[in-house]
Amino acid sequence: MRRGRGLHAAGAGPERYQGYGRGLRGISLAVLQALEDGLEKADADPSVKAVMICGENGKFSAGADIRGFSSPNRQGPSLAALVSLIESSKKPVVAAIEGIALGGGLEVALGCHYRVAHVKARMGLPEVTLGLLPGAEGTQRLPRLIGVPAALDMITTGKHISAHEALKLGLVDEVVEANTVEAAMHLANQVIGQPLGPRRLSLRPVPPLPDTDGFLRAARLRVRERARGCLAPELCVQAVRAATELPFSAGVRRERELFVELLSSGQARALQYAFFAERAVRRWSAPGGAASHGAAPRPLRSAAVIGLGTMGRGIVTCLVKANIPVVALEQNLEYLNVGRKAVMLLLEREAKKMEQDAQALDFHNPARLQFTVDFDLLRDVDLVIEAVFEDMALKKEIFHKLSRICKPEALLCTNTSALDIDEIASATSRPEQVIGTHFFSPAHVMRLLEIIYGRHTSPTAIATAMQLARALRKVGVVVGNCFGFVGNRMMFPYVEQAVFLLEEGSRPEEVDQVLEDFGFKIGPFRMSDLAGLDVGWRSRQGQGLTGPSVPAGTPARQRLGRRYSPLPDLLCESGRFGQKSGTGWYRYERAGGRTATPDPGVHSLLAQYRHTHGIRPRHIDQEEILERCLFALINEGFAILAEGIAAGPEHLDVIYINGYGWPRHRGGPMFYAATVGLPRVLARLQHHSQAHPDVPGLRPSAFLEKLVAMGNPPLKEWMSYLSQQSPRL
Numbered sequence: 092m093r094r095g096r097g098l099h100a101a102g103a104g105p106e107r108y109q110g111y112g113r114g115l116r117g118i119s120l121a122v123l124q125a126l127e128d129g130l131e132k133a134d135a136d137p138s139v140k141a142v143m144i145c146g147e148n149g150k151f152s153a154g155a156d157i158r159g160f161s162s163p164n165r166q167g168p169s170l171a172a173l174v175s176l177i178e179s180s181k182k183p184v185v186a187a188i189e190g191i192a193l194g195g196g197l198e199v200a201l202g203c204h205y206r207v208a209h210v211k212a213r214m215g216l217p218e219v220t221l222g223l224l225p226g227a228e229g230t231q232r233l234p235r236l237i238g239v240p241a242a243l244d245m246i247t248t249g250k251h252i253s254a255h256e257a258l259k260l261g262l263v264d265e266v267v268e269a270n271t272v273e274a275a276m277h278l279a280n281q282v283i284g285q286p287l288g289p290r291r292l293s294l295r296p297v298p299p300l301p302d303t304d305g306f307l308r309a310a311r312l313r314v315r316e317r318a319r320g321c322l323a324p325e326l327c328v329q330a331v332r333a334a335t336e337l338p339f340s341a342g343v344r345r346e347r348e349l350f351v352e353l354l355s356s357g358q359a360r361a362l363q364y365a366f367f368a369e370r371a372v373r374r375w376s377a378p379g380g381a382a383s384h385g386a387a388p389r390p391l392r393s394a395a396v397i398g399l400g401t402m403g404r405g406i407v408t409c410l411v412k413a414n415i416p417v418v419a420l421e422q423n424l425e426y427l428n429v430g431r432k433a434v435m436l437l438l439e440r441e442a443k444k445m446e447q448d449a450q451a452l453d454f455h456n457p458a459r460l461q462f463t464v465d466f467d468l469l470r471d472v473d474l475v476i477e478a479v480f481e482d483m484a485l486k487k488e489i490f491h492k493l494s495r496i497c498k499p500e501a502l503l504c505t506n507t508s509a510l511d512i513d514e515i516a517s518a519t520s521r522p523e524q525v526i527g528t529h530f531f532s533p534a535h536v537m538r539l540l541e542i543i544y545g546r547h548t549s550p551t552a553i554a555t556a557m558q559l560a561r562a563l564r565k566v567g568v569v570v571g572n573c574f575g576f577v578g579n580r581m582m583f584p585y586v587e588q589a590v591f592l593l594e595e596g597s598r599p600e601e602v603d604q605v606l607e608d609f610g611f612k613i614g615p616f617r618m619s620d621l622a623g624l625d626v627g628w629r630s631r632q633g634q635g636l637t638g639p640s641v642p643a644g645t646p647a648r649q650r651l652g653r654r655y656s657p658l659p660d661l662l663c664e665s666g667r668f669g670q671k672s673g674t675g676w677y678r679y680e681r682a683g684g685r686t687a688t689p690d691p692g693v694h695s696l697l698a699q700y701r702h703t704h705g706i707r708p709r710h711i712d713q714e715e716i717l718e719r720c721l722f723a724l725i726n727e728g729f730a731i732l733a734e735g736i737a738a739g740p741e742h743l744d745v746i747y748i749n750g751y752g753w754p755r756h757r758g759g760p761m762f763y764a765a766t767v768g769l770p771r772v773l774a775r776l777q778h779h780s781q782a783h784p785d786v787p788g789l790r791p792s793a794f795l796e797k798l799v800a801m802g803n804p805p806l807k808e809w810m811s812y813l814s815q816q817s818p819r820l
């Protein structure tokens with residue numbers, strides 16, 4: 092028996108087996124062809140009694156080549172035809188599943204008559220996450236094998252399941268701890284000569300439910316609600332319904348129609364772009380030509396977190412979950428005890444969610460998690476993450492202390508959402524070790540980690556911070572240092588437009604609705620209420636935009652020569668801080684409540700405000716709301732790219748998808764701009780900018796203008812149009 096790329100006939104004696112191999116890149120046409128040829132050869136060769144299919148390098152298959160879906164010249168054997176060919180083989184075919192069997196890879200395994208999995212293997216049908224459905228007859232075979240509820244769960248969520256779970260569901264016949272290929276061959280030997288009919292899934296009926304129709308109707312509603320405008324999950328339900336209502340061949344035809352509908356929907360392209368963008372951002376570049384390929388990370392064997400507020404608690408939790416021993420530090424015993432309780436509660440909850448791995452967390456062990464008020468315990472840690480209030484003086488004091496106490500090679504991270512990394516680094520004797528790690532709340536849940544390098548941050552420090560992101564199972568995105576970095580800097584003009592729309596006639600719930608219909612998890616006002624309105628208020632006071640430091644005689648709706656809305660300040664002045672106080676842009680059932688109800692108090696405040704400032708309210712349609720909010724955000728994105736704060740549009744998109752609830756099926760803001768067409772984005776910005784000349788956020792970025800002048804090039808070429816790369820890159 093030989094294993095390797097392509098099909099191999101191998102072995103002497105009465106049984107001969109076929110193996111096929113492939114790497115992670117997706118099943119290529121060459122592999123499909125080789126499998127087809129090999130199966131035909133095996134069927135024709137009387138000395139072959141059974142066939143075994145396995146992967147190479149300990150991985151069964153990552154599925155079809157995702158890049159192939161957008162290739163205009165895709166030709167050759169189809170995966171579905173191959174799966175049918177496997178199933179119809181006159182000789183038993185056994186799949187030996189090691190590593191992963193995903194998407195088309197699992198569909199190949201479903202065509203086999205038997206499946207043996209290694210105990211560490213994971214299986215899944217993640218097509219839905221790429222805007223597709225398992226279009227190689229997977230939606231028709233899987234329900235026949237494991238029943239409608241379990242199949243629907245796998246197909247509509249795309250989740251990966253463990254070998255043990257697969258065994259419980261009946262997806263595999265055997266789970267082995269030792270050599271999977273040998274176990275598969277052993278099984279093949281045993282089943283030679285047994286009838287194959289019952290093993291051919293296409294011939295089986297779908298196991299009936301007491302009320303299949305009602306179950307599918309409820310599932311469709313559930314899926315639609317969760318999908319926020321994403322088509323694939325709902326079409327997956329339709330395909331599974333076809334399996335329950337139609338004979339196999341008609342079900343396959345229906346699956347094909349739905350697959351083609353998805354493939355041409357545009358959403359599939361956006362989701363596949365997002366898949367590759369998340370991988371592209373792992374390659375980073377920084378000042379002086381430093382880049383991911385030339386920088387090695389330092390080991391991360393221990394960490395410390397300073398500050399056990401909301402962010403600090405979440406960060407400690409992620410570190411414990413990543414098996415990195417943590418020292419958690421607070422400024423006094425009272426805060427330490429409050430923080431300790433909160434962290435323990437979070438960890439208990441996480442342990443419950445993780446079930447069988449809970450033991451591994453071992454968070455009651457002081458060698459794994461230690462609470463202290465003593466800075467001296469930070470002496471030997473590899474990494475410190477400071478997560479105190481957004482107060483520059485306080486952060487500088489802490490960093491000064493850290494540079495005296497920590498070992499020279501320790502990475503010093505600040506969790507800030509906007510403050511200047513260079514200023515914080517200036518308080519230390521080792522600015523090359525200082526880096527921004529902007530976590531998103533709740534830090535143990537949100538996938539994004541914005542990694543901000545300062546002027547002196549070393550490539551090793553950046554590589555180590557990226558390594559941290561990976562260890563925490565987060566998506567790390569490296570960006571430059573500017574106020575708000577990438578995510579919040581793009582968010583400012585978006586939220587600013589939303590507030591201006593209220594001044595002009597909209598209501599918070601109308602603006603939120605339009606943006607939620609677009610696909611955002613929550614609109615800007617619900618989001619501000621959740622985050623707490625006082626956070627921005629304090630920041631604006633610090634910037635001298637509101638409060639006693641504003642010079643007398645400053646016009647109420649103008650700052651620094653540009654339009655300003657004091658509306659959010661007025662809300663805070665009247666004690667409306669959002670969910671925490673029970674009122675904000677909405678009303679809540681109580682302080683800390685989560686159910687937002689439109690608030691007549693806010694409506695009359697708006698009416699009064701407009702009256703005071705002589706603003707005649709007008710009806711603002713959905714298109715204007717969308718354009719002004721989204722295009723202002725996108726416009727800032729172009730400015731960020733032109734300044735070299737991010738290496739490419741993919742970085743901005745990954746940040747927005749993973750940190751700001753941007754709908755993934757729209758590919759991120761810059762991808763969306765490309766979809767709309769840059770000439771249209773520019774024209775609409777010009778239009779709105781003319782109507783609001785005192786709003787710089789609507790004035791088109793020079794880079795956007797340039798791209799339009801250059802003929803609206805595809806997104807992947809944008810960066811080549813920057814006349815000179817910023818000195819930051």
Ligand SMILES: CCC/C=C/C(=O)SCCNC(=O)CCNC(=O)[C@H](O)C(C)(C)COP(=O)([O-])OP(=O)([O-])OC[C@H]1O[C@@H](n2cnc3c(N)ncnc32)[C@H](O)[C@@H]1OP(=O)([O-])[O-]
Pocket residue numbers: 115116117118153154155156157158170171191193194195196217218221224225226227367370371
């Ligand atoms: C009718 C047809 C129906 C069938 C449909 C399907 O099968 S749809 C497919 C259903 N299958 C899926 O959706 C599975 C998608 N893949 C995954 O979920 C993960 O890659 C993983 C879990 C397999 C490995 O995670 P990990 O963290 O160990 O590794 P990593 O993620 O860094 O990947 C390494 C490299 O391999 C690349 N690459 C990987 N897979 C594919 C592919 N299918 N294609 C192309 N490329 C692929 C990836 O881009 C990266 O390239 P880079 O950046 O180095 O140039």
